[in-house]
Amino acid sequence: MVQQPVNHARLQGDELYEGVTDWLHSVDEFISEGVAKSIIDVEDRAKKSCFKGLCPNLISRYKLSKQAAKAAEAAASLVGKGNFSNVSYRPAPKRAEHMQAKDFEAFDSRMKVLQDVVEALKDDKLKIIGVYGMGGVGKTTLVKQVAKQNPDPQKIQDKLASDLGMKFDLNDSIHHRASRLRERLKQEKRVLIILDNIWTKLELDAVGIPSGDVDEKGREDDQRRWTIILTSRSRDLLHDDMKSQKNFSIEILADKEALQLFEKIVGDSTKTSAFQPITNEIVKRCGALPVAVSTDALNQLRNSNSREIHGMDANVYTSIELSYKFLESDEAKSLFLLCGLYGQGHSLEVPSLLRNGMGLGLFKNVYTLEAARNRVDTLIDILKSSCLLLDGDAEDEAKMHDIIHAIAVSIASEKLMFNIPNVADLKEEIERTIEKEPTAISLPLNKRKASELPERLECPKLKLLLLFTKFRSSLIIPDLFFEGMKQLKVLHFTNARIPSLPSSLGCLFNVQTLCLDGCVLNEIAIIGQLKKLDILSFRDSNIEQLPLEIGQLTRLRLLDLSNCWNLEVIAPNVISKLSRLEELYMDNSFSQWDKVEGGSNASLTELKGLSKLTTLEIDVPDAEILPQDLVFVELQRYRICIGDKLGQRHVKSETSRLMILKRLGKVSILLENYGTKMLMKRTEDLCLRELKGVQNVVHELDDGEGFPQEFNDQVPKTYQEMCFFPWLESLSLMFLTNLETICYSQLREDQSFSNLRIIKVAFCGKLKHLFSFSVAKNLLRLHKVEVEDCREMKMIIGKC
Structure with a gap:
């Protein structure tokens, strides 16, 4: 009665209870080596008669009866102890060898993440750990080194129950199963649960996975611990919805790998x-x-x-497409498809995405460019979180992996948005595309194909047209080219040499974004006919004059003239008519501002009427031509260079409010101008260069109310005489050949540099120390120090 269920349990791989094992051992001893065997031996001898078989062996028989009585008593005791209601149990698996990933490759890029995850598992403070990356990058393969799990709630419960040796009744509800699982898991001291490839938020408590090591009275119990590893394509899902405490990103392989x-x-x-x-x-x-x-x-x-x-x-394809389909935001999907219209390997510049997206009306309930910029930043973060975009090389750029781009192009084509490839017969490819009635066309042109545009592009439903060329290839646009696309909203040419804009451009009554970035242009007056234009960009173009006709674009909200090095003429009263302007970019561009109104060129006074301006980038060659009443209360971001015609060339800053003072003989004149004084107080990055006539930078600029957050670049020798910088966050000293130290005993050491985070020093040949010991005590926020080619440097911190 005991042996039969024992045999069955062993066939199922179950473990016998210890009491059953001991009982079976006792029975085996009783049968093979104990009392029973001795009785049989004695009985054999007792059968042999005395006196040649005439009489029974009474002595042997007596001994046998005594032993039999004892054996019967022992057997009865064993039978009584063998009344088991259950003889076995199903153990939790000790190892999961069958879950090992056979295709895991020990590449350096993967081993680092694997080691980091394993190290995180040792941290008792981490309950939930995330691993994310684009589809196909190797998340599942990596976590299979530990285990594997299906994210479906009921399957999770079944798998957990199986691993824990539990059985659910068929009628158990998910809630009841979850309750049983929670209680069962609390009996374990160490549990690792891996949920692979989750797409949406999973309520762990509802499944039956406790959300923390807490006992029934709400107290933490160090003896019980479980850790959860989640993999997903969405960083935000892990961090925001699943509350993962540490996340690890798996990047693409290195080329060698x-x-x-x-x-x-x-x-x-x-x-x-x-x-x-x-x-x-x-x-x-x-x-x-x-x-x-x-x-x-x-x-x-x-x-x-x-x-x-x-x-x-x-x-x-399906793997990447799922990431797109699971985007909850329709705007994020639209921006993703817009990214696919840019050429493969083309950097995705945020300003370009913003301007083209605004022209298409992609952003709902957005009424200002500032709000649109915030929306685009959010959407790009969403796409990066979902591993559909990558970080770019510059702050305002993003990248798209080539595989992702190919899929984006394919999905976009289903939406009648076509990225026409460079093919042998371009005209034939364009004709095939036109037959599909496209809503968007991206057309990369090389030198040979730049002259192969059709006479007329008949696309009545077309909303966006992007044309990219390289090396400013000559692009002959037929005069009737735009007549068949009167619904066009975005027209974007890049790096094209356009001898003349066709007369049919005036037919684009609905165009809202026109970008002629990097183009070689001659006559542009026809643009004045585009009355609905909101965004106009000549960035990096060669235009020499901004004609009077541009003043007719009274709806214009953004005008970009950045890096237009040849621009020397802006007709008076053109800028002042653009009263709806929110963003004006003129850095590294026009600097021939007239000192008075009514001259041959525009004057800075015209800027006073731009009450909606939130972004301004300009070069002012002379501080004395700044109007006293030029106040920019609404400016959120600005880059203003005062004192040099060369403007902001080669100046890089990650801040949104930058002022450059260059080659000024007297900087205190800026504080006499109320408008510039207020801007300086809000400046995040103040760059001083070649102020040769200045005796004391700080004393002339600081009126006792403190200094900007950043102060950098090539300042004169008197920089060593500064008082204190309680708000300074970044300090950069370069090519200061006479600078020997940046601190003196008269510094107020209780406040000096107390917010400094970054210091960079380069090519300061006489600099021996950075800070004194007393100042160093205040550098509680310092986390980065760079020193390059300072040959006399003795100590970073020492006695000054």
Whole structure:
């Protein structure tokens, strides 16, 4: 009765209770080595008669009866103890060897993340750990080094119950199952739960996973601990919804690692000279995305006759497409598709996305450019969080992985938004695209194809047209080219040499964004006919004159003349008529401001009428021409250079409020002007250069109310005489050949540099120390010090 359920339990892989095991051992001893065996031996001897079999052996029989009585008593005791209601239990698995990832590659980029995750598991303070990255980058493969889990709530419960040796009744509700799981998990001292590839918020308590190590009285219990690892494509889902305390990003493979993975999949034949071109092509095509390298390599690359990549594996496409579909924001989806219209490898400049997005009306309930900028920043963060965009090389840029871009182009085409590739027969490709009645067209043109535009682009539903050329290729636009696209809202040309704008441009009554960035232009007066224009950009173009006709664009909210080095004439009263301007960019551009109104050029007085201005970037060659009553109360961001015609060339700043004072003989004149004084008080980054006639920078600029947050670049020797900088956050000293120290005993050491975070010193040949010991005590926020080519430097901190 005991042995049968024991045999069944062993077949199921269950563990026997310790009492059952001990009882079975006692029974075995009783049968094979104990009293029973001795009785059988004695009985054999007792059967042998005395006196040649004439009489029974009474002595032996007596001994046998005594032993039999004892054996019967022992057997009865064993039978009584063997009344078990249950003989076995199902144990939780000790290891999960079957879950090990066989395809995990020990690349440096992956091992670092793996080690970081393992290290995080040792931290008892971390309950939830996140791992995120774009689809196919290797999140699942990495976490399979620990375990694997399905994120479906009921399947999670089933798997947890199985691993914990629990069985649910068929009629148990999810809530009841969750309650049982919570109680069961609290019995464990150490539990690791991995939920792989979650797309939406998962209520852990509802599943039955406790949200913290807390006992029934609300007290933390150090003896119980469980850790949860989540993987997702969304950083925000992990951090905001799942409240992960530490997140690890898995990036794409390094080029060398991608090549190693490819060679492992395809074999050593890829190293031969015959295969090398296609090997390089495939690795580049897959963009160092592991899933793409793996699937494309196997399906496309083993064919030795293949010289082309015919397409992307369906699994790769579906994987990335899911990230797009799971975007909750329609605006984020639209911005993603807009990014796909830019050429592959093209940097995604935030200002360009903002301007084109505004022209298309992508942003709902946005009524100012400032609000639109905030919205675009938020949407880009969403796309980065979902691993659909990457950080760019500059602050105002983003990137799109080549694989992601290819999929964005494909999805956009389903929405009738076409990125026309560079093909042999461009006209034929354009004709095929026109037949589909597109709403957006992106057309990258090289030198050879720049002259292949059709006479008339008949696209009545077209809302956006982007044309990109390189090296300012000549672009002949036929005179009737725009007649068939009267619904166009965004027209964006980049780096084109346009001999003349066609007369049909005046037919674009609905265009709201016109960008002619980097273009070589001649006559531009026709632009004045575009009465609905909100955004006009000539950034990096060669225009020499801003004609009177631009003053007719009274709806204009943004005018960008940045880096228009040849611009020398702005007709008077043109800027003043643009009363709705919110953003005006003229840095590294026009500086021929007239001193008085009514002259041959525009004057700074015209800026006084721009009451809605929130962004201003200008160069003012002479501080004396600044109007006294020029006050910019609403400015949120500005870059203003005073004192030099060369303007802001080569000045980089990550702050939104920058002032540059360059080659000024007397800086105190700025404080005599109320408007500039107020701007200086709000400035985050103040750059002083070549102030050769200045005796004491601080004494002339500081009126006792403190100084800007940042103070950098090439200041004169008198910089050493400054008093104190309680708000200074960043300090940069460069090429100060006579500077020996930046601190003296008269500094108020209780406040000096107390907010300093960053200090950079370079090419200061006589500088021996940065700070005194007493000042160093106040550097509680300092986290970065850079020293380059300071040959006399003895100590970073020492006695000054």
